[in-house]
Amino acid sequence: METTNKKVNRYLSAAITFIGTILFFTINSWASECGTSTVCGRSCDYGDQSYDTVLIGEQCWFKENLNVGTMIGNLETSDNTAPTPNDPNTVSKWCYNNSSTFCDSEGGLYTWAESNGFADSCNTSSCDVPDTNQGICPAGWHVPSDTEFYALENPLTSSGQSCDATRLDWGCADAGTELKVGGSSGFDAVSTGNRGPADSQFDRREPSIHFWSSSPFSEGYTYGRILGLGYNTIGRWHSLNTYGFSVRCIANNTIYEEVDNETINNGATFSEDRRCLWKTPKETTWIKLNIDKKDNISGVNLTWVQYDANKINIKIDDGTGNFPFRISNTPNDGHEFLPNVSPWQEVMIKPINHCKEGKYSPPVSYSTYSNGW
Template sequence: MAFFFVACSDDESDFATRPSGGESSSSAKSSSSSEYERVQCNVKTDENCIKDDRDGQTYKTVKIGDQVWMAENLNFKTDSSFCYKNTAEYCEKYGRLYRWAAAVGKSESECGYGYTCSLPSGNIQGVCPNGWHLPSKAEWETLFNAVGGQSTAGKVLKSTSGWNSGGNGMDAFGFSALPAGIRNSIGGFSSEGGSADFWSSTEGDSYYAYGMYLYYLNDIAYLDYYDKDVGFSVRCIQD
């Protein structure tokens, strides 16, 4: 996945040479990679379940610290959003992959690659349902602190199945991060089983925005900025 990452921080990891989670390890894929199946929750019987009134889909939720998160990836169809490998079954399993402009609820000509978006301060609803918003960089950092720190957040946030080469997590807080992979800027897909990549609402500049990244080979939760025109998963947080 090095083709779209740019080293923009002095973190010890080198984002310019980040290894590909899905492609390099496909032959060593975990036997549990197909075990996860998304099940619709019931808003009438489960208080930790919400319904998106736009399309009727439901999502499990979880409270971690003082935050309430969706415990599943968003699957609301909009412009500049995609199913992995352009196949509907992946959307059912992992939710959709969104370019950053779509994630913040704007067009490519407003906030896409090469355009400075200059979003207002405060919560950015973006593609999320009413009452929910796209997490900011600071809100991702708050999550890391709540689960014991960024250096081990990956282990406790990753799902217990689906990750390559024994990279499954503990899912200790019910966040259930799935290795949905990414869509690159030219329309290719990679890293299913190897990485979970999520947008934030925080813009870097006209070309980059912040995202959170989990990798199958370690326990770290990375937070850096990435090309706006790649497709990442979206997790919404309650207002």
Template sequence: MIWFPKIKKMYKQTGIILALVVIMAGCLPKEVEVEADGVITDSRDGKTYAYVNIGNQSWLIENMNYTDKDSIGSWCYKGLAKNCDSYGRLYTWDAALKACPFGWHLPEDGDWKELEIYLGMDPIEADSTDWRETGNVGIQLKAVWDWNSGGTGENISRFTALPAGIREPNGQYYYIGDITTFWTSTYTDEAHAVGRAMIYYSTGVYRWSYLKSGGYSVRCVKD
């Protein structure tokens, strides 16, 4: 069974709280609050995004949901607007390069390594590919809600990674509830670029090169 959070932003004098109200079929709503360090407005479309400071970096804690008027290279999971509202859009690599608002950028591979090492990943392992488990960084990055049964997220970092699924280059959608994959701006050749992935049952973060024509999520880091 797939279920989706409805997101609203609440502002308090003591700080900015991003409240995510999770509604599941047959269950009463429950609220999980993530304390944000600020909120930005994307001047291109007026959408707002919360961010947190992690080490010396500032990261959005919501996936980008920006598209230009032609919507070229980005999609809602299975074409459903409610999935864009919950999880943001899925972008090709070329579209991902243009997705972030002014003052923010699609992170380089090195930006992700800095985040992972700050959260406890061994620096040598951070340079490797495949699953990297030291520091249980995946647990720290994943939200505590919305992942399928057996999910390991604790969201200690407040990064709030949600299981947005992916769009394959052939146009098929897979793994909502199970997996999230994020683009970086670092490419390995004309057809591939580096990304990060998390799956519901793993404590780690996957580092690999993906076809640029695939559809994956975008998180932005401050310039």
């Protein structure tokens, strides 16, 4: 006859097994395979590794460097079966200093052709590259283009600082800081060094972090990005395709976390929308109004200076202290003609940086600030 203690133990064992099964399926449903349905902000699995994802602006990025493939020159194997670079039968990678420990913690180093899934000959000759090139990233993800890197760095650049999309130099001040570990973006770039093409030496582990793009510069060279440990800027350069650099994957389409509207309506408190990681724009630095006429319609021409917004909201008063007339989401190109607005009417400007709104400027009219505010 079964004793009471045995019954309790049997029930406890069954309960633990049941809970463990639930946890197993819950965890595995959360960290599913990286693909087209990966929700940004969640972890996903690719190969033998789990990757965190992070939403930066409207882009979804891997939060870690890619680490797929078989190690080249693996001194840790005795049979010397490690692949050569761009072995057509496998994805091949270098690990810094020929140690798999560095791949495990910081990702692999790949030639440009390898990272983009091309034959070795594409390192030294021209090859056609699709606008969205999967390369060695999982399905639904791809190697970022030069344009996508610019879309990442430009909004993180501090107000008043240059961030030229066509530069071949350092630029985009403070974006470099924001993309490194501890920065506000969550990109968390870590120093990985690189593998040189000529002397086959691993180098620059401490001073720099190199990322491939999918965008060729010329035959044998491709655009990339460099983050320097002592720099707050980002380098945009073209490098020999036979270098070994790091790779980050970016989603083809960003899948946002769904919010339970019923829970919100029941009074739950939520933190700031996780999809909005753009910087709040600073106050507009200069505003000027000039009396003007366009298409035989009198009005004022509004000009302004605002460095860190992509759109502007404008509101105009009616002479009673109210501002009922509005122009919303006009491009931040520095000028707007306001038809039928009189010199005495006051205008206020609010900068918008994608999903973040700044503050309205003080009210300005031509009559009170004819030389500009």
